[in-house]
């Protein structure tokens with residue numbers, strides 16, 4: 001079992017990868033980053049002969065395949081809503097902090113609550129649209145108005161909400177607010 005699980009949610013280009021990568025640098029080998037999208041991208045890369053590293057990066061490359069990955073993964077979730085959460089957590093190390101950088105759907109939340117309820121802390125990252133646009137966000141129907149991006153918009157029970165937009169605090173203060181959630185001795 002992990003020591004504690006930090007579940008991060010936020011719209012694209014809000015800065016989920018940016019903040020969780022920095023958190024990982026601070027926590028070092030005491031933590032592990034888990035991406036629910038990793039098994040999706042691995043499958044997609046293998047099936048279609050694509051570059052997995054590019055799919056995993058913040059590049060434009062992944063945007064070309066986002067809609068297809070989204071459609072395929074939603075079909076899979078229809079059969080088993082926990083399939084990617086389970087696959088993503090499968091090889092994660094015991095006794096560390098798990099940083100799940102991309103919960104998107106109520107069913108992701110449900111799966112983690114059912115399997116690891118008492119260990120969870122939930123964090124929502126927000127950023128104003130202008131800042132997200134500066135980072136490369138460009139609204140696309142079928143992506144930005146569906147569950148993948150919107151399902152947790154009406155979730156209000158976050159343990160922490162971090163503004164990572166124009167009015168954001170300094171990075172170290174943002175990270176400190178996350179570290180304050182780690183009440184377990186790590």
Ligand SMILES: Nc1ncnc2c1ncn2[C@@H]1O[C@H](COP(=O)(O)OP(=O)(O)O)[C@@H](O)[C@H]1O
Nearest residue numbers: 010011012013014015016017018019058135164
């Ligand atoms: N606080 C920040 N300061 C500077 N650059 C940031 C910040 N947050 C995010 N970025 C940059 O914005 C881009 C999108 O961030 P990313 O973490 O990939 O977003 P997401 O994972 O939510 O789609 C990246 O190039 C990232 O480096």
Ligand SMILES: C[C@@](O)(CCOP(=O)(O)OP(=O)(O)O)CC(=O)O
Nearest residue numbers: 011012013037040069070073102148
């Ligand atoms: C098909 C996806 O898994 C692709 C997700 O890729 P990323 O998690 O890399 O996206 P952002 O960080 O928001 O830019 C989306 C889904 O709904 O599962």
